Amino acid sequence: MAIYLDNAATTFPKPESVYQSVDTTFRNLGVNPGRGSYRLVLDAGHLVLEVRETVAGFFGITDSSRVVFCANATEAINMALFGILKAGDRVITTTMEHNAVSRPLHALTMRGVDVNRVQADADGRVQLSALRETVRNAPGPTRLVVLSHCSNVTGTVQPIEEIGNWCRREGILFMVDAAQSAGVLPIDVGAMGIDLLAAPGHKCLLGPPGTAILYVGRNLQPAPLIWGGTGGNSMSLLMPEELPERLESGTLNTPALAGLRAGIEFVNRMGLPKIHRHKMALLERLRRGLGNFPGIRCYGSTCAEHQGGVLSFNLEGRDPAEIGFLLDDEYGVCVRTGLHCAPDAHRSIGTLPSGTIRVSPGLFNTEKDIDALLAALEEIIGS
Amino acid sequence: MIKDNQLIALFNAPTRVLKAERLLRKDGFSCRLIPAPREVAEGCALALRFSVSDQTVILAELARHDLSPRRMYRKQDGGFLAVPVEEQA
Numbered sequence: 487m488a489i490y491l492d493n494a495a496t497t498f499p500k501p502e503s504v505y506q507s508v509d510t511t512f513r514n515l516g517v518n519p520g521r522g523s524y525r526l527v528l529d530a531g532h533l534v535l536e537v538r539e540t541v542a543g544f545f546g547i548t549d550s551s552r553v554v555f556c557a558n559a560t561e562a563i564n565m566a567l568f569g570i571l572k573a574g575d576r577v578i579t580t581t582m583e584h585n586a587v588s589r590p591l592h593a594l595t596m597r598g599v600d601v602n603r604v605q606a607d608a609d610g611r612v613q614l615s616a617l618r619e620t621v622r623n624a625p626g627p628t629r630l631v632v633l634s635h636c637s638n639v640t641g642t643v644q645p646i647e648e649i650g651n652w653c654r655r656e657g658i659l660f661m662v663d664a665a666q667s668a669g670v671l672p673i674d675v676g677a678m679g680i681d682l683l684a685a686p687g688h689k690c691l692l693g694p695p696g697t698a699i700l701y702v703g704r705n706l707q708p709a710p711l712i713w714g715g716t717g718g719n720s721m722s723l724l725m726p727e728e729l730p731e732r733l734e735s736g737t738l739n740t741p742a743l744a745g746l747r748a749g750i751e752f753v754n755r756m757g758l759p760k761i762h763r764h765k766m767a768l769l770e771r772l773r774r775g776l777g778n779f780p781g782i783r784c785y786g787s788t789c790a791e792h793q794g795g796v797l798s799f800n801l802e803g804r805d806p807a808e809i810g811f812l813l814d815d816e817y818g819v820c821v822r823t824g825l826h827c828a829p830d831a832h833r834s835i836g837t838l839p840s841g842t843i844r845v846s847p848g849l850f851n852t853e854k855d856i857d858a859l860l861a862a863l864e865e866i867i868g869s
Numbered sequence: 870m871i872k873d874n875q876l877i878a879l880f881n882a883p884t885r886v887l888k889a890e891r892l893l894r895k896d897g898f899s900c901r902l903i904p905a906p907r908e909v910a911e912g913c914a915l916a917l918r919f920s921v922s923d924q925t926v927i928l929a930e931l932a933r934h935d936l937s938p939r940r941m942y943r944k945q946d947g948g949f950l951a952v953p954v955e956e957q958a
């Protein structure tokens with residue numbers, strides 16, 4: 487059995503209850519919610535609503551209709567950025583972003599949106615003071631600040647509550663990419679001043695692939711990214727004004743959403759502090775073990791409070807891709823190597839073009855898995 | 870990861886390299902997908918690794934399915950030497 491340590495890409499395996507919910511829903515309620523009005527369809531509609539409410543409760547969202555279901559975090563981010571930004575708007579982002587943010591923003595610059603980047607420090611942390619400076623030095627007003635809560639490269643956690651509340655005071659919209667933090671770190675859209683929140687269901691919320699959410703703040707009315715049937719008001723050629731339908735054309739993935747609910751319930755039962763502690767303990771064990779090897783360089787902060795569930799490192803003089811290959815081929819250990827879809831973040835920490843070796847344990851990994859990784863690395867370094 | 874008697878081929882799209890691998894495996898060739906070494910590819914590409922002795926037949930087969938690689942390399946003296954793709958095909 488392979489040892490899977492790439493949970494930042496997607497969590498695997500999932501809790502048993504997630505598999506069961508998907509299977510049960512798929513078999514018994516595999517109809518199209520919101521299409522038609524027979525009882526089965528209504529039951530499916532109710533199920534989807536309950537999932538929406540579960541998500542809303544999890545992120546402190548008071549109105550669950552502001553929760554839009556998407557296929558993945560990338561789609562959620564695109565929906566928000568393309569739906570909100572217009573020519574002439576200014577966006578401030580950071581040098582730590584995933585391509586899920588960087589590429590849509592680049593595409594938007596072609597449409598006349600101005601994008602400025604705040605430089606992260608050597609640990610990958612974005613300071614509010616640096617952000618304020620960038621906003622102040624920009625030639626015009628800033629419409630939106632967008633950044634990831636936790637870096638998928640270094641695991642660095644950004645001070646989003648501080649940034650969000652500052653944005654709120656300044657009248658700047660605040661958007662968070664919670665791809666690596668949802669299900670690990672507490673997120674409350676109200677307390678953190680978040681106007682737009684994109685979160686995958688398939689990572690630390692433990693849901694199946696094909697699930698994600700976009701939260702849209704009360705006063706925002708994004709333009710749709712996709713136009714089509716929403717099950718209601720079918721005579722109109724216009725998309726409905728109401729959320730979530732305005733942003734949810736096409737058939738929803740009901741079985742996967744049922745699985746997402748089971749995943750969130752699992753997270754709730756375990757509690758975020760325990761989940762964070764578990765990951766930190768495993769990464770700390772790894773960091774200590776790596777410290778015994780020559781030529782190891784770890785990235786990110788050593789302070790657990792500023793770290794999410796990933797650790798990136800390099801072995802002096804070795805190509806991360808080769809190490810990853812050997813770990814997989816000879817030891818059955820799955821880690822991620824390379825740029826992790828985030829070249830900007832690697833530029834910030836000085837690891838372009840080869841990237842790093844990234845380890846991201848999940849809830850079901852144990853100390854034994856970390857020890858197996860360390861033993862394998864010891865052999866690879868020795869050989 | 871790569872031995873001296875092996876070639877690695879790079880394609881211009883992830884789907885193409887997967888298609889190429891599937892095709893060659895179906896044909897019974899021995900080949901394997903590996904992460905492209907940093908010397909030959911920036912930013913996370915897959916490479917198809919196969920034996921130099923299969924070079925001619927494999928390239929002909931890939932060309933026949935319009936799946937010719939974009940670039941090819943051979944390991945030499947610890948570095949990577951570009952091998953022209955067209956001449957072989």
Ligand SMILES: Cc1ncc(COP(=O)(O)O)c(C=O)c1O
Nearest residue numbers: 558559560584586634638665686
């Ligand atoms: C920081 C960050 N943003 C966005 C994404 C994209 O998530 P998804 O794969 O759900 O589109 C990821 C996933 O790797 C990520 O780590």
